[in-house]
Amino acid sequence: MDIKEYMQTVGRQARAASRRLAGATTAEKNAALLHIAAAIRRDKAALLAANAEDLAAARAAGLETAMLDRLTLSDKGVDNMAEGVEQVATLADPIGEMSDIKYRPSGIQVGKMRVPLGVIGIIYEARPNVTADAAALCLKSGNAAILRGGSEAIRSNRAIAALVQEGLQAAGLPAESVQVIDTTDRAAVGELITMREFVDVIVPRGGKGLIARLLAESRVPMIQHLDGNCHVYLEEEADPNKALKIVENSKTQRYGTCNTAESLLVDRSVAGLLLPPIAAMLTGKSVEIRGCAETQAIVPNAVAATEEDYYTEYLAPIISVKVVAGLDEAIAHINQYSSHHTESIVTDNHPKAMRFLREVDSASVMINASTRFADGFEYGLGAEIGISTDKIHARGPVGLEGLTSQKWVVLGDGHVRG
C-alpha cells in the first residue's frame, strides 16, 4: 500500500468513526478514558521498554539533549500521562449543549447546538505524552483523531495508541476513533494536510518551521500557534510596585514559554521613575536589556535595540525596551510588532485600560496582570490542546470548546415559511 492509499484509508476510517463518536454518550466517552488510563498504568513496563528503544535509536542518531529530554518517558511521566487522561474524564462534556433557543415571529424556535468538528489531525514533535493527551481531548470532544508524532517516538506512540484503542473498544467505541500514523514517511504529513474530505481541522503543535510548512501547504483549516512576542506596557499612571512585580513575573518566571514577555514599553513621562528599579531587577537576574536611545540614557547597561529586536521572541533572558509617548503609540507599536499572542497594560487609569483592552489586536489582552497567565489551565479551561494566534474560530488558549463548532437547530411543529 503506498502512502497516499494508506492515508486515504486512515482518513476514511476516521470519518466513519467520527460519525459514531458524534452520537456517543458522555458515559461512553468517560468509560473509554478511564479504561485508557487504567491500561496505561497496567502496561507501564511495556511503555517504558518501547520508549527505551526509541531513546536508544535517537541517541545512536545523535539527537540533541533537548530533543532526547522531550522524547523520554519516565516512570513518573507515565503516571502523569494516565492522570491527565483521567482528568479529561472529569471535565464537563461540551457536546450537545443547546443555547440561545428563542422563538421567532414565524413561530419556529431557533438556537444553537454544540457539536464536534469531526476529524482532527494533530501534528507534533517527538513527545509521546502528547499522544495520550491529544487522544483524550479529541475523544472527550467527540472528535476522531489522526495523530502524527515525531518519527523518533514511533515505538512509544504505537504502544500508547494500542492502549488507547483497547480502551475505546472496551467502551464500545470504534478503535479507529484514534489512529496513530504508523509510518515515519514524511509524505504522510503532505497527505494529511490536504485530505479535505476526511480531515476537518489540523492542529500543529511544534516549532516555527513546521507551522511555516503547514501554512504554505495545508488545504485544511488550521488552529495554528505561531510565536509569542508578548508585551508589557507601563502607562503613565502605572503603580510602580505593580509594574515591577508584573514585569518580573512576565519576563523572568520562565524564559522559554510562549507567554513570557519579550518587550517592555514605558511612557516617557514615567520612564525615569519606573525603569531604574526594573532594570536593576532584570540585571540582577542576568537579563540582557536592549533598548531605544531614551532607554539607554536612563539604563546605562542597556545595549542598543535594532528594529529586528522589537519583532523577536527571544525565549531567553533578553528583553527589548522602548520609551513611547503614550497610549496611542503603545497600541500602534504592539499592533505592528506583536505576534498577537498576549499583551498587558499596567495602569490605574480606567479609560486608558479599557481602550488598551479594546484596541490591542491580540488573543489575550490584560490589565495589571502578568502575561504568564495566558494559559488554558489558568483560564479555567481544564485542558489545553494549544494556543491559537489566529483570529478565525479559536483564539488564545484552546480547550475542549475549541475542538467543537455550533450548528443551528430549528424546532417547529409543522411550520412552513410564509
Add this chain to the structure above:
Amino acid sequence: MDIKEYMQTVGRQARAASRRLAGATTAEKNAALLHIAAAIRRDKAALLAANAEDLAAARAAGLETAMLDRLTLSDKGVDNMAEGVEQVATLADPIGEMSDIKYRPSGIQVGKMRVPLGVIGIIYEARPNVTADAAALCLKSGNAAILRGGSEAIRSNRAIAALVQEGLQAAGLPAESVQVIDTTDRAAVGELITMREFVDVIVPRGGKGLIARLLAESRVPMIQHLDGNCHVYLEEEADPNKALKIVENSKTQRYGTCNTAESLLVDRSVAGLLLPPIAAMLTGKSVEIRGCAETQAIVPNAVAATEEDYYTEYLAPIISVKVVAGLDEAIAHINQYSSHHTESIVTDNHPKAMRFLREVDSASVMINASTRFADGFEYGLGAEIGISTDKIHARGPVGLEGLTSQKWVVLGDGHVRG
C-alpha cells in the same frame, strides 16, 4: 503601478483603517451608515447613469439575461440599497461585548471580548447592490472591507464606493475602511486571496466555479458557501399533514435558493401512506420525481434516480426520493450525500427527533420545519453576509457576529502567576 503593488497598497491601507475602525464608537459607525444611505438617495440619478453604462457594455458583450438582471439597478433597487444600509445602522453593535467574566483561584478575572476580525475581502458577482450591503455589514462589525465585484459592474461599484467613502469621511472615519478594487484584472483576486498579512478572512459570494478556484488557491481563511443539497426526512411517526406541508414548502416555495430541499427520504413503513399525496402535490406543480425502485413502485410517474442524483443540488423543479429502513439509514444517507447545509426531520417521536438533531452533521438541522427557514433574517440575525457550509468559525447563516472573533481579556490588580 502593477497589480501586485496596487493590491499591496490596498491591503496596507485596509489594515491601517481597520485599526481605527476597531476603536470606532457605535455612534461613529452609525453616523457613517446614515450618511452613506443619504448620499445613495441623493445621487440616485448618477448611480443609475453609471449602471446604465455598465448595462450597455454588458449587452454589447452579449451577457446572458440572468446576468443582466443581476447587474441592473432600478429606481426601486437604489431605494432598497439605501434602506438596507439604514437597517444595518439599527442593528445592535456586536463589538466590545464582554462575556463570561469570572474570577479564577489566582485572583484574576478572565473572560472574553467580541472584536472585529480586521480586514475582510469579499468577492462577488456583478451585483452592485452587494457593494453597499457588504460595505455596511463590514463597517458595522468594525472591519475594513476590500470589495471585488464582478468586472461588468465596475462603473456602478465605483460610483457606490465613492458615496460609501464620502459617508465614512463625514463621520470622521478613514475612507480606506471600504475599498473597491478599481481594476477588472483577474490577477487582483489572486493577490487578494494570498495577502495573509493584510486580509483576515475572505467571503466569497458567487457560484461553485469561483469557490472551487478560491479553495484551491486561497492562503487566507474563507467563510465559504458551497451548495445546498438539503433533505427532508419523513420518519415513521411523521404527521401526514405536516409532512405534506413541509415538503411542499421546502421544495416548491422557490426552486433556485440554496435552502430549497432537493431530496426526500421516507421510512419504508410509511412510504405507501405518505408518498402518494406528496407525489400528487409535486406532480401538480410539475416537479419531476426521481426515485429509487421502491419509490417507483409507489409513484408510477417517478423516473429512476441515479447515484449522482442523490448528490445533486438541482435548483430546479426536480426532487430525488429514497425509501429508507429508518432513522439510522436516513442519518447515514444524509451525512454521506448532503452538502451539510440544512436538513429537516418530520416526526412526532421525541427521542428520534433529538437523535437526528444531534447526529446529522449539517449547518442547520430542523425538526418539523421547512428547510426554507435557513436564512439570516428568519433566524433573527437582522442581516446576512452569506451562509457557511464550513464548520470552522461561522456555520450556517452568517450575520454581524460571524464577522467578529472573541479575544480573551484578563483583569488584574497587580496579579502575577505563582
